[in-house]
Amino acid sequence: MTFLTYLISGLALGSVYAIIALGYTMVYGIAKMLNFAHGDIIMAGGYVAFYAFSKFGLPSYLCIILSIAVSTIIGVIIERLAYKPLRQASSLSVLITAIGVSYFLQNAAQLMFGSDTKIFPAMLTEGSLKMFNGQLTISYLTIITIVTCIIIMVGLTAFINKTKIGKAMRACAEDKGAAQLMGINVDTTISVTFAIGSGLAAIAAVLLCSTYPSLSPTLGSMPGIKAFTAAVFGGIGSIPGALLGGMLLGVIENLTKAYISTQLSDAIVFTVLIIVLLIKPTGLLGKKENVKV
Amino acid sequence: MLKVNDLVVRYGVIEAIKGISFEVNDGEIVTLIGANGAGKTTTMHTISGLLRPYSGNVELDGIDISKVPAHKIVEMGVAQCPERRRIFASQSVEDNLLLGAYTRKDKEEIEKDLANVYKLFPRLEERNKQLGGTLSGGEQQMLAMGRALMSKPKIMLLDEPSMGLSPLLVKEIFSIIKEINDNGTSILLVEQNAKMALSIAKRAYVIETGRIVMSGTGEELLNSEDIRKAYLGG
Numbered sequence: 001m002t003f004l005t006y007l008i009s010g011l012a013l014g015s016v017y018a019i020i021a022l023g024y025t026m027v028y029g030i031a032k033m034l035n036f037a038h039g040d041i042i043m044a045g046g047y048v049a050f051y052a053f054s055k056f057g058l059p060s061y062l063c064i065i066l067s068i069a070v071s072t073i074i075g076v077i078i079e080r081l082a083y084k085p086l087r088q089a090s091s092l093s094v095l096i097t098a099i100g101v102s103y104f105l106q107n108a109a110q111l112m113f114g115s116d117t118k119i120f121p122a123m124l125t126e127g128s129l130k131m132f133n134g135q136l137t138i139s140y141l142t143i144i145t146i147v148t149c150i151i152i153m154v155g156l157t158a159f160i161n162k163t164k165i166g167k168a169m170r171a172c173a174e175d176k177g178a179a180q181l182m183g184i185n186v187d188t189t190i191s192v193t194f195a196i197g198s199g200l201a202a203i204a205a206v207l208l209c210s211t212y213p214s215l216s217p218t219l220g221s222m223p224g225i226k227a228f229t230a231a232v233f234g235g236i237g238s239i240p241g242a243l244l245g246g247m248l249l250g251v252i253e254n255l256t257k258a259y260i261s262t263q264l265s266d267a268i269v270f271t272v273l274i275i276v277l278l279i280k281p282t283g284l285l286g287k288k289e290n291v292k293v
Numbered sequence: 294m295l296k297v298n299d300l301v302v303r304y305g306v307i308e309a310i311k312g313i314s315f316e317v318n319d320g321e322i323v324t325l326i327g328a329n330g331a332g333k334t335t336t337m338h339t340i341s342g343l344l345r346p347y348s349g350n351v352e353l354d355g356i357d358i359s360k361v362p363a364h365k366i367v368e369m370g371v372a373q374c375p376e377r378r379r380i381f382a383s384q385s386v387e388d389n390l391l392l393g394a395y396t397r398k399d400k401e402e403i404e405k406d407l408a409n410v411y412k413l414f415p416r417l418e419e420r421n422k423q424l425g426g427t428l429s430g431g432e433q434q435m436l437a438m439g440r441a442l443m444s445k446p447k448i449m450l451l452d453e454p455s456m457g458l459s460p461l462l463v464k465e466i467f468s469i470i471k472e473i474n475d476n477g478t479s480i481l482l483v484e485q486n487a488k489m490a491l492s493i494a495k496r497a498y499v500i501e502t503g504r505i506v507m508s509g510t511g512e513e514l515l516n517s518e519d520i521r522k523a524y525l526g527g
């Protein structure tokens with residue numbers, strides 16, 4: 001039964017990674033860049049939710065909506081100001097800029113909110129579900145996290161495959177020039193991508209901070225790197241890949257923590273990643289780059 | 294309809310187009326022929342707004358479009374069927390066609406035009422659920438042309454539609470180009486297959502390393518000694 005508990009909490013952690021990984025993978029797929037600052041959007045989303053709930057006493061659902069809205073706006077502004085002028089630049093310049101944006105956000109947060117760790121309130125739910133005569137306990141938060149992840153995956157897949165703007169996003173991912181010849185505004189499409197990724201980061205922030213309730217300006221770095229790893233693990237650019245990568249990463253991390261070593265868990269996670277990439281360089285579900293831009 | 298004035302286009306410091314002027318009048322088929330690297334695709338990309346002129350401009354019905362964003366140029370009635378087709382490989386044939394109508398909102402008219410494209414290219418209808426990337430070269434050419442048509446263009450730019458096709462299919466594609474033109478769309482056709490291009494074009498320009506070196510009616514150029522030597526293989 002304890003194994004099952006670890007497995008399920010691993011899936012919940014993996015769900016958070018998967019939701020964050022979507023942001024990396026969609027931006028990479030469409031803008032062909034690594035948005036290193038994505039993790040820091042999580043941090044921003046966390047602070048917005050925290051202040052909305054603790055200081056202004058807004059109801060949870062409003063806190064979440066506000067957090068999504070602010071994160072989305074920050075994500076779109078960052079793209080417009082920092083990345084758009086570099087559309088023609090080398091990917092190294094873009095990466096360095098993204099790292100700069102990441103430091104900027106962390107320092108701005110330190111300036112505005114202080115560097116002390118704040119305790120994130122239980123704004124979603126408390127309590128848990130007991131099964132098998134109390135042998136298996138799953139918190140409602142765990143259930144909410146996993147269900148949210150599934151809803152997002154299904155919704156996003158439908159959006160990408162069925163809606164006009166979703167199809168335009170896929171067209172841009174394949175061939176920006178050809179997309180422009182269809183009359184697609186590539187800049188708008190990239191903004192939409194950043195908006196979606198950043199909005200999802202805010203959802204991940206609320207789930208993550210509710211599970212590990214401490215809030216600090218560097219909060220986003222570690223989950224950001226893990227989720228990026230998950231995206232690469234699953235095959236960067238692929239939405240199902242983000243789900244698979246995130247889930248596997250979460251489960252592996254939790255099980256190694258439980259049965260091998262807490263200190264070594266990150267090392268083990270990254271070792272698994274390196275092995276997978278040696279065997280399959282495009283990640284588990286990644287396609288070969290058939291269209292080079 | 295379309296007028297190119299003293300156009301100069303550069304890639305960095307390299308001047309690919311060195312001041313060319315030509316025009317396509319309403320309802321015409323005009324062809325631009327030239328060898329590899331002459332600057333044909335560069336010209337097409339500049340008209341569509343994927344590249345910007347260093348100097349000179351492009352006019353559509355008297356309006357300077359050389360600073361208009363590429364997606365707006367499509368909306369203004371210029372469609373391009375690009376070199377190597379550039380089909381969206383991971384989307385279905387029908388989705389590729391509908392992406393061609395991306396700028397349009399008239400749902401019913403789009404349905405009608407889709408039916409017309411299928412009438413023009415029955416093969417596309419048979420394969421409408423197939424992924425674009427799995428089509429044969431000839432089918433991809435049809436899809437690229439159908440996709441360009443779906444924007445309901447006033448003028449269609451075709452960049453080497455005969456590339457890599459069998460002689461029989463080339464004939465078929467050219468007769469369809471003629472049919473599209475008969476239905477009222479002006480055509481700017483870039484070709485290395487000079488013979489075919491000159492035989493359907495009303496007027497033609499010859500481009501050599503970024504300059505226009507000769508122009509005339511299709512027939513004149515077809516009978517010209519120089520052209521015969523340089524482009525028609527004797």
Ligand SMILES: Nc1ncnc2c1ncn2[C@@H]1O[C@H](COP(=O)(O)OP(=O)(O)OP(=O)(O)O)[C@@H](O)[C@H]1O
Nearest residue numbers: 304307309327328329330331332333334335336485
């Ligand atoms: N992205 C680029 N960067 C630098 N030079 C380029 C670029 N694209 C094209 N060129 C150069 O510009 C010139 C014209 O190229 P363009 O593609 O327009 O020729 P083309 O007439 O279409 O040739 P083809 O018949 O082979 O398609 C060539 O010398 C080419 O090397």
Ligand SMILES: [Mg+2]
Nearest residue numbers: 333334335376
């Ligand atoms: Mg060319």
